[in-house]
Amino acid sequence: MTVFAALALAAVSTNLFLGVVVLQRHRRLVNRIFFAFCCCLATWSLSVYVLTEPGAGRATGVVWSRIMVSAAAVAPSLFLHLVLLNFGEVKRRIVLPAYVGSAVLVAMTLGGLTVGGVRPLPLAGNAVGWYGTAAPLAPIVPLFAATAAYVAVSVLFRNVRYAAGIRRGQATYLLVAITPALAIGLHDLLGLTRDHYLGTEIAFMPLFPLASIVWTTLGGYAILRHRLMDLDAALVRGIGEAVLFALIITPTALILVAAEKAYFGRTVPEFSALAITVCTAATLAFPLLRAALRSKVGAVLVRGASYRQVLVEFSKEATRILELDRLIDRVNRTLVEALRVARAGVYVTELSGACRLGGAVGDAAPALPERLGVEHPLRAFSERSNGPLVREEIELAAECEPGQREAAEAMRGAGIEVAIPLTTPERFEGLVVLGPKTSGAMFSEEDIEVLTILANQLSTAMSNARLYADLKRSQELIQRSDRLSAIGTMAAGLAHEIRNPLVSIRTFTQLLPERVDDEEFRSKFFDLTLSEVDRICALVSELLAFARPAPAQLQRVDLNDSIDRICLLLESQARNRGVRLNKHLHHDLAHVTVDEDQIKQVAMNIILNAIQACSEGGCVEVATYPGGENDRFVCIEVSDDGRGIEPGVVKRIFDPFFTTRREGTGLGLSIAHQIISRHGGYIDVRSQPGQGASFVVYLPVDAGAEDTEEAVEGSAEEATVHG
Incomplete structure (x- = not known):
């Protein structure tokens, strides 16, 4: 088996596997179109496999060359339909002419109007395969493919520029995924018209299976997962590989073959294939190493450092802030500043089980509800789930858990993009809710990871604040109990202290009628009574002041x-x-x-x-x-x-x-x-x-x-x- 045949066979397997997986997840139209597109790419790669496998006859080469061009005529229409379906822009006036054009081209190809015959295709070890030759109407196929691709790419560009969140990430992924597939697909179709590259003696070789593998890796991930939570790292891994391969490997391979012929007077297919394979491996390894270094050095020192700084600062403050209102305000301001969201809020669970809005920062509309009842969809589903809820992810998911759709609708109505439960082993503490990012960007996997860590810390801090409040109330009760105990002790003593002057006042009062004319007696009685009453009033006033203290000041x-x-x-x-x-x-x-x-x-x-x-x-x-x-x-x-x-x-x-x-x-x-x-x-x-x-x-x-x-x-x- 030649290198090209092996690569083509791998592309067939990859496309068919991914198409079946997507179709099994859900039988929606977008899944069926994706499955058909994968089958079309697999057919194209299978044609390359048959044409590059030595031993096939000329008649077989003609049949499979026409099958390959037929697949190339259908693939652009399927991709256009897939893009329009995925971004909600399906229009019959676009899709129907595309499919009609594909059907006409397939009929023309099978009738010999685009592929007239085959020519020998040099392979390694003096082996020979086959590749189609152009018929008079052959240029129509690449022209049609380029037109359909242009419409699809325009839709993707528009979503990259104006959409937000997951839609923007998905469009970016699909746009970059289709670029090498489109370029190499046109390359293979133009190969019908010439057997050597322009201005060289380098024999033409079909490369579409490689582009097909790149497409299924990037495009399939975008459709299958729906949620592109680590777009930056994925671009470094996947897009970097595709772009570097297209821009470096292709001219490098041509230079290697030309140099081989210049130095040795001929080309050795096995050596050329080995050299190209080594260069390919080196090129693929470079972006992987670069991604690793970026993730460990660049991202860690820049964005990762800011996240870690947020976590460190919040961890320090969370251990010191024991008042719940201050804690919630600090969390909200941290989230708005670190993640650049329009608003952030924290819901706190009450004794009744309902959640009240403990605090919010930001002025984005609509307003967050003040309370989430026990039966509120977001409150109920958050307590059952142990992970973050991303509204767009729920809405785009093919299958949802019971209550998940209702929670997403409640989130949309309140302008909430992400909700993270706050739980401890003892109880459900509440919810952290976030509005959209001010930039319109999606919440990345790193964002969700940081939010989860911060939510765990906040749950513990809220539990500590609640326990601190309970402890404070207990201390106040104990302090009040001790005060009352002291008051009881003093009251017993004051009873004797008050009784003595009352006895004197009572005695003078009993004698007053008999000695009312005695001025000296009346004077002494008045002075004694007034002084004793003043003393009693002072004692009672001090006791009351001690028993009923003013608020702490x-x-x-x-x-x-x-x-x-x-x-x-x-x-x-x-x-x-x-x-x-x-x-x-x-x-x-x-x-x-x-x-x-x-x-x-x-x-x-x-x-x-x-x-x-x-x-x-x-x-x-x-x-x-x-x-x-x-x-x-x-x-x-x-x-x-x-x-x-x-x-x-x-x-x-x-x-x-x-x-x-x-x-x-x-x-x-x-x-x-x-x-x-x-x-x-x-x-x-x-x-x-x-x-x-x-x-x-x-x-x-x-x-x-x-x-x-x-x-x-x-x-x-x-x-x-x-x-």
């Missing part, structure tokens, strides 16, 4: 005033236990930026613990003063002369639910530690068994409002503890 605060008010509330508690409560407040203490209610809760917990740690006759000292290096902190120190804290206990006093008292909750010091840490400060504990304990709270002076707010919202740092 950072402001410049005078700690002396806050500590003085807390001590007022706890004086009755200390007095009931027989403990002295002394204050030593620095006269020129710097103000600090804090949430006053939270700091009052810290002071309340620590002072109350100190009172409860003292025995009757004990003393609690509360002091404020500048502290730390260069007086960078304001300190609140609470000391008692109680029984002290064991060294093993000191290490655990800030652990949640750890307590040494039977009636304690173990939350007070844990909450105090969290609050002070979030304010950028720390708590220093000093204690020796039997010698009391001292708690020093350090709050930074020089932190501005923004820095302090960021610290309060951030994670807590470890407190410094000294045994």
Whole structure:
């Protein structure tokens, strides 16, 4: 078997295989036309196989030469019909004349009007094949083929220029695929008129099987897959090979044969075939290596680098952003900037199962729906699918899963081109939706891969944000519980504190009718009653202020005033236990930026613990003063002369639910530690068994409002503890 015969046989197999595969996928008209086109190309290649296989007789050569030209007459019409069908531009006034022209040419060819006979075709090893010779009407065939190809190529050019997305990529693929097939097909038809290339003694050889293989590879991929997700890399692999082969191999082969004859006085077919094969292999290997280098170096350093940078930056921020709204806004802006889409949005699953629009960026119409109900086609199908949904891919697909078409229609109505589910092992978190690219380009495979990775990160980040919100609510509940516990303790003490002045007021009130004329009694009664009522009002006001704190607000605060008010509330508690409560407040203490209610809760917990740690006759000292290096902190120190804290206990006093008292909750010091840490400060504990304990709270002076707010919202740092 000669090299040309082997190549022709490979082209026959490739065309028939691809045609059968496409026809089996679906029996639509476009599939049937593609199958017929593949059969036509296979017939053309089979004719070349018979003509280049030694041993065939002249009569056989005539028959197969006419079959080859007949296939060449039908192929342009089939390709034109295929292009018009694929791009929705079928017109009877174009298709019908094309098929009529093909039928007329086939009849003329079989009647001997385009192919009159055959001539010997030199092959390797002195073998001889056959090739047709032109009859008077032979030029009509290449002219007809060129005309039909021109119309088809015009449609492809128009779609490359004006279409968007998959249509543009498909047109580009088909246009480049048909170029070598058209050029080499015309080459083989013109071979009917001459047995040597113009101006040379190089014998003509049919090359269409090679162009047929290139066509089936590129064109078949475009039709079969519908979705050209990696067009750039495919162009480097497939188009680069075809173009390089057409522009390099053909003249190189001619030069090699001419040089062989010039140096050796004759041509050796086996050597020529080997040299051409080696050059072909080298040419095909070059674009493959170039594509690999481009994908690893060029694309990685340019486009790939930008994608990786997007992923890296988002990964860093996703671990820090715990507020869902900020997270969604950051994702949307990242997608719009990186992928250059008209808009991006994120849907978040609610407890009911419906999805609400958590945020969107971009102003493209139509507007995204605010909610996707549980039964909404896009919401329902996205939860069932584990991969991205590309609207154009679904609409062009021959077969769809249940609900997929409805999801695509919903996407079209909302102006959504791509939707990616956000899922975690625990639940369906929501959806990322994207509008069309501003350039009109399609979403590439690399785009979808990056979106999938980013969606996985976003799913985890959204889950973390939800857990953080739950944790924050739990901490607020615990903090409120601790506050209520402190209020209950203070209320018991305040009851005694309020009852004593009420007894005095009641006694004076009972005596007033009998001594109403006694001016001195009335004066004392008035002064005593007024002072006692003022004291009761002050105590109740402080208790209400502590029980119903204002919303969290950072402001410049005078700690002396806050500590003085807390001590007022706890004086009755200390007095009931027989403990002295002394204050030593620095006269020129710097103000600090804090949430006053939270700091009052810290002071309340620590002072109350100190009172409860003292025995009757004990003393609690509360002091404020500048502290730390260069007086960078304001300190609140609470000391008692109680029984002290064991060294093993000191290490655990800030652990949640750890307590040494039977009636304690173990939350007070844990909450105090969290609050002070979030304010950028720390708590220093000093204690020796039997010698009391001292708690020093350090709050930074020089932190501005923004820095302090960021610290309060951030994670807590470890407190410094000294045994």
